[in-house]
Amino acid sequence: MTLKTRIAAGLAFLLLPLLAQAGDWPVTVKDLDNRTVTIEHKPQRIILQDGRDIFALALLARDNPFANVVAWNNLPKKQDSETWNVLKRKWPDAEKILDMKFSDQGNVDLETVISRQPDLMIAQLRAKPSLVQTGVLAKLEALHIPVVFVDYELHPVENTLPSIALLGKVMGETDRAQAYIDFYQQRLDMIHQRLANLSKKPLVFIEPIAGVGGLDNGCCFTHARNGWGGLVEAAGGINIGSQLLPGATGTVSVEKIISMNPDYYLMTGSKRPGKGTAVIPFGYNVDPKEVQMAFNALLSRQGVSSIPAVVKGHTGAVYHHFYNNPYNIIAIEILSKTFYPEQFADVDPLADFHALIKQFTRIPDDTIILSVSSR
Numbered sequence: 511m512t513l514k515t516r517i518a519a520g521l522a523f524l525l526l527p528l529l530a531q532a533g534d535w536p537v538t539v540k541d542l543d544n545r546t547v548t549i550e551h552k553p554q555r556i557i558l559q560d561g562r563d564i565f566a567l568a569l570l571a572r573d574n575p576f577a578n579v580v581a582w583n584n585l586p587k588k589q590d591s592e593t594w595n596v597l598k599r600k601w602p603d604a605e606k607i608l609d610m611k612f613s614d615q616g617n618v619d620l621e622t623v624i625s626r627q628p629d630l631m632i633a634q635l636r637a638k639p640s641l642v643q644t645g646v647l648a649k650l651e652a653l654h655i656p657v658v659f660v661d662y663e664l665h666p667v668e669n670t671l672p673s674i675a676l677l678g679k680v681m682g683e684t685d686r687a688q689a690y691i692d693f694y695q696q697r698l699d700m701i702h703q704r705l706a707n708l709s710k711k712p713l714v715f716i717e718p719i720a721g722v723g724g725l726d727n728g729c730c731f732t733h734a735r736n737g738w739g740g741l742v743e744a745a746g747g748i749n750i751g752s753q754l755l756p757g758a759t760g761t762v763s764v765e766k767i768i769s770m771n772p773d774y775y776l777m778t779g780s781k782r783p784g785k786g787t788a789v790i791p792f793g794y795n796v797d798p799k800e801v802q803m804a805f806n807a808l809l810s811r812q813g814v815s816s817i818p819a820v821v822k823g824h825t826g827a828v829y830h831h832f833y834n835n836p837y838n839i840i841a842i843e844i845l846s847k848t849f850y851p852e853q854f855a856d857v858d859p860l861a862d863f864h865a866l867i868k869q870f871t872r873i874p875d876d877t878i879i880l881s882v883s884s885r
Contacts, residue, residue, distance in 0.1 A: 539679050541658040542635050542669055549630065549656055552682050557610070557623055558582035559633035559641075563660065564597070566632075566674060566836045568871040569690050570683040576601050580626040581608040590780045590831055592794045600874050620646050628655055630680070634834070635661035635669075636736075636758075663834040664736045664758075667744045670836050671695065690870050694839045697862065701846050704853045705746040712773035712849050714747035715762070715819075719830050720777035721788030721808050729814055731761050737833040738778060745845030747774070764813030774849065775819040777808060778830035792829040794876045805882050826883035837866060844881045 538548045558564065561583045567575035576597075586594040587609070598604050610622060618641070623631070631650060633641060638659060641647040650657055658680060660673035671691050678687020716738045717730045732751035733739040736758045739749040750770060754762055767775070779790030790804040805827055809820055819825060826848050832841035843859040860880055867875050 535682075537679055539658065539676055541676055542661045542673055543638060543659040545659065547656050547658050549680050551629070553630040553680065554578050555580045555626065555628045555630070557626065557628045557631040559618065559631060559637055560834070561585040562831060562834055563632050563634070566660065566677055567681075568873055569674065569836065570678060570681045570686050572686070572870075572872045574601055576604040576607060579607055580628060581610050581623065583611065584609040589782055590793055591783045592781045592796060596794045596874055596876055600872070618644070618646050620644070620649055623650070624653065631655065631657045632677070633657055633659050634663065635659045636664050662836055662838060666737070666740045666833070666838050667698070667842075670838060674836055686870070690836075693866065693870065697839050697843065701745070701842060704850070705846070708746060708850065708853070711746055711748050713750065713770065714742050714774045714776060714849070715750045715767050715770075715772045716742055716776040716778070718778045718833065719789055720779060720827070721790070721804070724786050725788045725807060725811055729764050729811060730767060731759065733833070734758050734760075741833065741838060741841050742776075742845060745842050745849060747845065747849050764817065768817055772817070772819050774824045774826065775814075775817050776825065776848070777805075777827040778833070779804070779827060780830040790827050790882070792827070792879055792881070794878045796879055798879060801879050801882055809884075823884040826881060829880045837863070840866065840880065848883060
């Protein structure tokens, strides 16, 4: 069964029950962990285990995605500061929401969660092991506080649309969920059609959040088939991390990368607070010169500058947080255009991102830089 067939079959299975009887409660759904969850009423007090799920809520609760959020892990503030500035300027009350400071692995302070009297927790599927091991999931279930798992990272292409359909049902916004699903599926189908008859795929190494520890902190962290590895493969590339890593993430030596002679060397980044980081500051309202300088500096690192793809100028970089974000279709477009510039010459990922924001959200459509390349 092809990837496209698996996606279509899984999506059809999940969407049919989810898109029926919008706005009726209680509703019973199957989440992305295949758990049956009953939501007794329209959620009024939501906990976000991963703060980036605010971008999914922005598709559904468009007037104010923060309106019913009582606690969250404010990852935008910690990892994408200018996006946080854009969000809080539009919705100032977002600053008053309790920042739970959950770990990125899913560890949470159970007492604080319960104190917020939630009627729903939205969690990332990758966080389930931690929520189980710490007893958080069992305790919430015992208190009849529903938890639904969504996923844009472990299986980004297969699970993004079912996750949006799930939240559309849970939030009583199935029409808005379906509108975004249609937009995403149309773009994905176009990409699949253009990739279908290509005989040779490029070998790709991608370094997520390159330079996070500074220019002298070594290289090269990467993803396997999850996150950026999955997006590279969806865009028609062969991901080196998928071949080498025993787990979801890990480090590959520069020497190994050089020996494998990838066709493309890519990085990701986002504007982050604090000193000592050399990350490419992609995102809203950033200076193009700062982006280019950071990009060039990272390519000039010892060892990295000797990678054949870097020597040839077959390099690029992308906004980091697409890897765990329902807007990841834009990342797939950027990567496809990078690998196959002739086949995707008419595709404008930046224009598609602005269309997404304006058509499906109320997030301010500010100036944004999402990618850069040597070509």
